[in-house]
Amino acid sequence: KILKDIQSGAFAREWILENKAGRPVYNAIKKKEENHLIEKVGKELRKMMTWIKKEED
Numbered sequence: 001k002i003l004k005d006i007q008s009g010a011f012a013r014e015w016i017l018e019n020k021a022g023r024p025v026y027n028a029i030k031k032k033e034e035n036h037l038i039e040k041v042g043k044e045l046r047k048m049m050t051w052i053k054k055e056e057d
Contacts, residue, residue: 005011018025046052
């Protein structure tokens, strides 16, 4: 289905409408995923990885 939507242009049309409407579905999904346990654990683990902070500075 995803490939067919891309090939037919349906995905692009839906994405354009989503953006024109202020991305309500996208933002809801993003917020839900940000609060997922794996994201919370990942944030804590990254705090312990001092070499990551050195690269970001």
